[in-house]
Amino acid sequence: MTDLSPATPAIDTSKAHPARVYDWFLGGKDNYPVDEELGRQITAMEPTAPYGARHNRWFMQRATRMLAAQCGVRQFLDIGTGIPTEPNLHRIAQAAAPEAAVVxxxxxxxxxxHAEALLRGTPEGVTRYVQADAREPHRILELAGKILDLDRxxxxxxIALLHFIPDEQGAYDIIRTLVDALPSGSHLVLSQLASDHDPERTRQAVAMYAAGGVTLVPRTREETARFFTGLDLLDPGLVWLPDWHPELAVDEERDGTPVPLYAGVARKP
Ligand SMILES: C[S@@+](CC[C@H](N)C(=O)[O-])C[C@H]1O[C@@H](n2cnc3c(N)ncnc32)[C@H](O)[C@@H]1O
Incomplete structure (x- = not known):
């Protein structure tokens, strides 16, 4: 496990950060009082938020399981990966294919x-961490290309990343740049907070995140579907996150509560 970033930036504890608020939702310990405060405010307004975060992890696991075990994918590039939470993506991928490479x-x-200490993969596979911003897709491709074979x-x-990137900051262009650089047979895996599930609550969540210094960008189903332009959505298409291949679930503690995120996986033709 090697970090390819040139410098280690400082951790800013004066305002909430999405990775740490998410960690708080998941019951982790890698968050600060500002993150906990925002997490508590969101949960007071939307008590199912921590359940939604757990569901999001479960979606990552189901999608990775399907891609590695059924679709033969051996290379994974996970952007906006979050603070390591077991099982991480490489554990799922390398359980199905020990030689899988994960960036x-x-x-x-x-x-x-936390990456260095926690992201340990199989001896046959590769597990690396790159410190980069999704809004710099060319840099990500350059760094990931040192580890992954981008011709395969x-x-x-x-996953649960694009709702932190406004359209004006290039959300759609980022996806296009990344997908254009990958060959046929590659896949795109996304989840995105919905703006059309419960619009009033979503507006409140946006306001709370904004007050905490975090921009949140929920999107409609149609806006989310645009990320998949030119790609072939796998069954069952773009759906509510719990409805994406529930039969692939392992160790999920579902209670049927709706989760206001869209999820989909598509293949590049
Ligand atoms: C809600 S968490 C999701 C984590 C993980 N993908 C999952 O689904 O469990 C969002 C992650 O995206 C990261 N993130 C937000 N904006 C980002 C950006 N512009 N570039 C890279 N990562 C970003 C945050 O630091 C955080 O770790």
Whole structure:
């Protein structure tokens, strides 16, 4: 496990960070009082938020399981990976295919701080961490290309990431740049907070995140579907996150609560 970033940026504890708020939702210990405060505010307004975060991890696991075990994918590029939480993507991929190569990317220094210690993969496979911002897709491709063979199919995942990137900051262009650089047979795995599930609550969540210094960009189903332009969505298409291949679930503790995120996996033709 090697970090390819040139410098270690400082951890800013004066305002909430998405990776640390998410860690708080997941019951982790890698968060600060500002993150906990925002997490508590969101949960007071939307009590199912921590359940939604767990569901998001479960979606990552199901999608990775399918791609590695059934679709033969052996290379994974996971952008906005989050603070390591067991089982991480490489554990799932390398359980199905020990030789799988996995590159994680995040822009939060706290993820970097934990990556070295926690992201240990199989001896046959490769597990690396790259400190980079999703808004610099060319840099990500350059760094990931030192580890992955970008002439062979890659599963590109941005799970619960794009709702932190406004359209004006290039959300759609980022996806296009990354997908254009990958060969046929590559896959795109996404989940995205919905704006059309419960619009009023979503507006409140956006306001709370904004007050905490975090921009949150929920999207409609149609806006989310645009990320998959030119790709072939695998069955069952773009769906509510719990409905994406529930039969692949392992150790999920579902209670049927709706989760306001869209999820989909598509193949590059
Ligand atoms: C909600 S967490 C999701 C973590 C993981 N993908 C999952 O689904 O369990 C969002 C992650 O995206 C990262 N992130 C947010 N904006 C980013 C950006 N511009 N570039 C890279 N990572 C970013 C955050 O640091 C955080 O770790």
């Amino acid at each position: 994680y990317v995040d822009n939060d220094p706290i993820v970097l701080a 199919p890659v599963a590109l995942s941005l």
